[in-house]
Structure formats: C-alpha cells, structure tokens
Amino acid sequence: MTAAMASSRVPALGKDLVGLEFLSQEQILMILDTAEPFKEISERRIKKVPVLRGKTIVNLFFEASTRTRVSFEFAEKRLSADTVNISASGSSVIKGETLVDTARNLEAMRIDMVVMRHGSSGAAKFLADRIPSNVINAGDGRHEHPTQGLLDLLTIRDHCDRVQGLKVCLVGDILHSRVARSNIYGLLKLGAEVAVCAPKTLLPSAIGDLGVKVFRRIEEAIEWADVLNILRLQLERMEEGYVPSLREYNRIWGVTARRLELAPQDLLILHPGPMNRGVEIDSDVADGPHSVILNQVTNGVAVRMAVLYLLAGGQPGSAEAAKKEAGA
C-alpha cells in the first residue's frame, strides 16, 4: 500500500474484493449497510463527498461493459476520487500486453485502486496477488461479479425488507454467468433459499453441489419463487448450440406476463442487464409493476461507493458521518 492508503485500523474487507465466495455474512451485511447512506447522496443537487479525495483509481476494462464501467465511474466521482478509464478497444496500453505486464505497469504508476473487468476466470485474483493496490473485480470470465451480486442483494432487501428465508430463483444461462455465482454465494450467506432454472445445457453439471435447487421448467420455478433474477441469454449461446433457437428459448424458458399470472404470489423481478426483450424476458414483465430493474441500476452506484469506501479503509459506522461532512 502507498503511504496515503495506510490505515492504522484493520480494513474491514481486506485488500480486495474478488468475489463473494470468501466473504462472511457479516462482511456482506456491512457493505449493504454502508451503501444505505450513500444512496441518498445520489439524490442531492451536488452529488459529491470528499472521502476518496486524492485517491487514484483505474477502471481497467478488457471487455466492453458500458453499464458496469459507468456505474463504477459515478461511484468513484461521487466519492471525489481521480479516475482513469482504460479499455481494451480504445487503448494501446493493454493491447497485446500480458496480464503480468499490466499488473507491473499499474504497480509502477502507484495506483491506489484498480477496478477490473476481464474475460478470464481468475483474472481478478491474479492481479490482486501481484499488486499492492486494492483490486475490485468488475467481472472475471464466468467466475464472479461481486458488486452485481451485492447490488442485487441490496435491491431484494429494499423491496422485501429481508433476504433471510426468501426463495430466489436465478433463471437463464447459469453456466456462463459470473452474476449467477456471485448471487448464489451472497444469497446463501444471507439465508435465502436459492434455485436455478435453465435448460440443462446452460447449467454447470455440479451446480446442485453449491447448495441450490434445480428447476427444469420455468413454470415450476415461478410457482416456487418469491424473487426471479433473470439472466441475459448471450446471443452467441444459440450459435454455439446450447439452445436450438431464441424463439424456442422464449417460448419454453422466457419470463412472460402470462406465466407470472399463474403464480400464486407476486414475484419481484430482477435482471442485471442488458436485457434481450422478447428472449429471456418480455417487455410487459420488464416494465411491469413488480420489476425493480431500474432500482438495481440506482443501487449499483451506492453499493460500489460502499465497496470503494470500505476498501480505502473507511470504517463501516462512519459512512453516515462522511456523508454529513460534505455538508450538502
């Protein structure tokens, strides 16, 4: 750590956020609780507090992801950090460069924090093990996307007042989804019952061993669940032969208003985006009364502010004070 980063107190989260698998229930709750006061900052006229003033953060995106990058960028700016965006498409900095060299360059530049999106599972841990900066995983391959998991948890808690005991079903391409793994770990740690529903071609063969139920058909999942988190079906999955056609996918596994009408209860509807309307989710569900998809976007900024704040050494109980210090 650089001198500026050094804190006499033990950081509540450790150095990095690589995944939810290795966080405790207490740590997850601490992040969610810390996000609460940050939510309100986004509602102010001047949406800024000075808690990360003087910190440098690099948003390093080896894969394009406008929504996640923009969400992080807002979070960083609202905490007054200095940020630089590097993306594979727009920059020669990381073109053809190995991950090791990227790590060494970042280290040489004395960056305080790195937010990284990478196409390879394990890339975040690889970087975290090699540089003293805080590393936040913004999605690594099909491994984890912890801030998405956290914002989903926060959104569910907002609308159901709890996570404990809720029945949450993840619907769609679990096999290739980093969002699915982060959700499963986070939900189980907070005491939810978790299920997945997808064609078997899109489920890891050992998924049941993670402690989740498996539904073969969407109708069964809808009947069981309190919350559906609907995952994007990447269009290339059809080309790769995992599903016969998008039309069939929508007809057999799509979440439609008609199917939801059959549910014995109202279901909360989440989708991490970007949506394929008419494939995994129909528009009347996405835009319907039980959809909290836009709340997820709002909560994304607050959760990321909380993670940045805590990794920078901020203490969980002080977020409220930090907010007031800004004197909005």
Place this chain on the structure above:
Amino acid sequence: MSAKALLKSGRVVDPSQDLDEILDLLLVDGIVASIGKDISAPEDADVIDCSGLIVSPGLIDVHVHLREPGEEHKETIETGVQAAVAGGYTAVCAMPNTDPPIDDPAAVGFIVAEGRKAQAARVYPVGCISVQRAGENLAPIGEMVDAGAVAITDDGNPVMNSGLMRLALEYAQAFGIPVADHPEDLGLSAGRHMNESIVSTRLGLAGKPNAAEEVHIVRDLLLAELTGGQIHLQHISTEFGVDAIRQAKARGVRVTAEASPHHLVLTEEAVEGYRTEAKMNPPLRTAKDVAAVRAGLADGSLDVIATDHAPHHYDEKESAFEDAPNGLVGLETAIGIIMTDIVSEGVIDIATMIDRMSCGPARAFGLPGGTLSEGAVGDVTVIDPDLGWTVDPNAFRSKSQNTPFTGRELKGAPNRTIVGGRTVWTR
C-alpha cells in the same frame, strides 16, 4: 579400448529376472557382462561402491516432450536429456508434436542425431500417426521406423477420426510398433481447462468430463480388438478408463497404458486459486480417480509410469488460467514423487516401481534395456532410497521450471545414471 565398470554390493532389483538381492554387476563395453555375488574386479575396471543403494535396470520414460525443433525456448534435446539423466532416466521417447512435427524420416533422423550428440540419455523418436498431425492421412510410418522411430502418436492431439485410427492400427502391425494415443474426444473437451466438477463450477472454469477421455479409451480398445493391432494408451486419469483397460487385457486385447506421476498423487484441488502449474491435460481429477489409477498401476492394468514431461517457459504459465498451456516438467521429480507418495505409502513395492519405470516401458515399446540380464545393454540407474531432498525448480537441468511440486520434501532420489556402461550423471 575396453571400458569396464563394476557396481559392488548394491541391492540389485531386476523384475525381469525376478531378482532382488545384494549382488555385484559388471559392465563391459557397454553391455552387462555378468551379475552375481563377489565378482572380482578386472584390473582396469571402475569400481563403484553401491552398498545401501538400489541397482536397477535403466529407467525409461516413454512419454516426454523435448520441444525441439520449434520451441527451443522451453527445452532442447540437449537440456531434455540432461534433465532425464539427472532424474535417473537412461532413455526417453520423444513425442513428435514439435514445430514442424516429426512426420517424416528426415525429421526422425534429426531427433536421432541430436540425441546422439547430447551423449546423455538415449533418445528414441516417436513419429506422427498422421501427416502434419492433421488427423487426415497416414504419415510414412514404414520409412520413419527405418529411420529410427519406435512408435507413432499424434500426442498433444487425439486421433479424432476413428477410421484413421483403424488404419494406423492395421498398418503399424507390419513394423511391430505400438500406436500410442492421447485419448480425448475434443467435442467434449475443446475450450475447457480443468476437470469438470464442483471445483470447476466454483472457479468458473469450463470443465472436461471424465467421459471426454473414456469415450476414446473405449474406442481405441475396440479398434485394437478389431484389428489385432497394438494400442498404447497415454496418461490414463479416470476410474472407468482403468477398468476398461483391465477388462480389455482380460479379453486378450493388445493394450499397454500409462500412469503419470501427477495423476497418481494430485487431485483437482491442486488448481484452487487458479494455479497454472497444476493445469494439465488430461486434467487432475478426483480422489476416486487417483485411487483407481493407483490400483491400476499396482495390478498391472497400467503397465508404465510415464512423466509426460511438458516444459513451458515461465511467462507462458504466468497468465490467467484459461490462457496458460497444459503440462508440467516431470523427469527430475518422478523417482522422488513415486518413492515418497506411492512406494512408501505401500501402493506398490520397489520391484513393481522398477517394473513400471523400466521393464514395462521396454516391453511396451520394444526397446533395448529394461533388464540387467547378461548381454543386455549396460543401462543402469542407481537409486538412493533414503536420500531426503526438497524440490527446487531452480536446480532443474530442464530449461523449464513448471512444476506443482515446488517445495515438496521427498525421500528417494537417483544416485547415478549409467548409459551404455558409461556414467553420464552422478549426484
């Protein structure tokens, strides 16, 4: 000029003659001249005291990647055979998946010549099954055998086309060589990086199921049975695969098979934390599979221990798991790992170890050696069963250091390697 060496008072363990006793061994002009009690030293002989040591027929590794030509930054024939003799091996079979591949007699001749030049372990070239390892047309197998090839394989790749595999098993019979196959159905494994399991699910890595390997093991056994050809199945890693080979042997199918040290001692948990040193193909599997590979080694279903020595440059392994190449270096750790984790654990005894590392390989590939009977080649490995040592990749003679065994404390190590009566390495 006559060269004579007398190995005194070693524990001679030679399963080919059912020998296990304290004896002297005299080598003259590169061959075993005599073996017995109290052989008196000829005047001009080098006398080597072997008391407390095991004297074994020279170890043979039928599966190594020497990387030359084409990837000399990973290994060369020169460094590869130096690593071999430092690991107690007197002979190695060089896989043909080089660049260009060893698919014609000139290329085979190059391997033979470079092997001789290195003057360490014997190097036996293995030729490709198919031209350019492309899996389409048979390579000139007869000409390659004339040039020195001892077997054929497309290792690194399986032979995906069953029709081509049938042709190879038929055609090779004229030359009395085995067809070695890397059993893997790429339709079930391409683009995948470790064993398919709860570990791969958690790590978010695409997994190769056991079935990817087993489909081809069973296919190859059926084709060997159909053709009467001799199949050699490489690096067996699954329980069902071992069983299928056991049953085929009982039916009289001409099959030999390998166990690799890493599949005998490591499970898929070794890749936790995305450790690329533990990335290999076939992947490390579960404890159940490891137990089955051990049982297969013990009962002879698996005939040979072969390291699948696969050197890679450090910066190739220093990458995201999915981008890292498969394989580990094995020549310099094999004896220590096998003696510590397999022999000391009682899975097999010393005699069986020597059978699987010397006699079995010589039988499977029809090679000289694998015995200390009078008149045999004077290839001898002297082993110190009590020497404790720690695996330090920086001390390897191999050009590469990619091993998951760094820091392992082992007991048992080669003490001296003799090729053609000449000591080529001592501790």
